[in-house]
Amino acid sequence: MTETAAPRRIRRSELATPASNERMFAKAAASQADLVFLDLEDAVAPANREEARGKAVRAFNDYDWGTTVRALRMNGIDTRWAYGDVIEVLSGARENLDVIIVPKVTSARDVWWVDTLLTQVEGTLGITKPVRLEVLIEDVAGVANAEEIATSSSRLDALIFGAGDLSVSQHARVDTNFEPRDEYPGDFWHYARMKVLTAARIGGLLAIDAPYPDFRNAAGYERAARHAAALGFDGKWAIHPSQIEIANDVFSPSEDEIRRAKRNLEAYRDAQARGLGATSVDGQLVDAAHVKLAEAILAQVRL
Incomplete structure (x- = not known):
């Protein structure tokens, strides 16, 4: 597959919301984010991840999400929670779940595993609207195999660049905002960003830029978003509602x-x-x- 045009969908902003924190659900549903994902992975303590599945189901079913895409970040397929995340949340939310975000994808095989499980669950439940997939490229193996990953499933909507876990995988010396601790000439993440972007375009997918943890620094977030938009990225993660408006503005064409x-x-x-x-x-x-x-x-x- 050699498609270069992105699909006919929009993902300027993707808001992260812990699936364990019910107080945040109403605000997330009413936000102007193009996509909101309830996070069962890093944002939830391991002891609470199974309980959080039920909270995510109730959020998808009970709130009015308008045109916002409803997504779930499952746990990685190498964890004991992965299959339960897919089966329990999809069984409970059914057509109210639009997208599953798969973290720490390192090869096409990882995507195939989730795709196959979804096909089985959808068939069992009689769900006719297939759940879409977005995958996080946040490991050196994922960066190396990005093109293979981007063409691995017809369910795929987007590749997401994740700098946090990639920092660990790469043994990078960065601060808590994933920026280099020492002086570095140019964009520290340029190679990885371009690998993700290029692979996304090969697969006909959207490319989403990494989160910006320093959510109180609006100017820094906007600067990072404009940098990604200049390269060709279609949107950026928001870890705080205050970042949504910035992302929606930056990744929309100007007058x-x-x-x-x-x-x-x-x-x-x-x-x-x-x-x-x-x-x-x-x-x-x-x-x-x-x-x-x-x-x-x-x-x-x-x-």
Whole structure:
């Protein structure tokens, strides 16, 4: 598969919410995040993970989520909780569960395991709306196998770059915001980000950037989001509701981008009508490549 266009869905912001904390559910459901995931993994103490499944089911069933995508981050497939997370939450939430996020994916085999289990549970329950998948690339093996992972399942919507566990896997010397402790020339995570982004585009998937733990630093979050957006990422995780609006703004086309796209498209079509393969707008060349970019921006606006 060599698709380069992202699917027709939108994930500018993905809000993390602990599945064990019922006080946060109403606010999460009412947020403006494109996707909210209830987290059964790192945000929940091991002793509480099985109990948290029931809380997640009630949240999916009892709250009005509007157009927000309802997701669950399960535990890794190498843990004792993985199969129970899928079976219990899907059995309880049924069509109210849209997406499962699979953490610490290192190979296509990991995705196949979840895909196969979902197929079995959906068939048993008579669920006709397949659960979609997003996977976290947060291990050196996952980075190395990113392209294989991105093309491993028709359920996949997105690859997510995770800097936290990758720091451990890589033995990186970073602070609690996953930034290098010592001076480093350029973006410390550029290679991993580009591997995830490139693999996502090969698979026709969305690419989601890593969380920014320093949630009180709005300027830092925006700076990181704009950096990821410039590379081509489609959205970013939010670990606090205050980050949602920033992500939604950064990963949406600006008014200037929209105006420029419309103007370039109109000028190119006019040139084509006159038998020309290219034209200029404000002294800059506009050819077929610029048309594709303009069409992509306008398609995102329609979404």
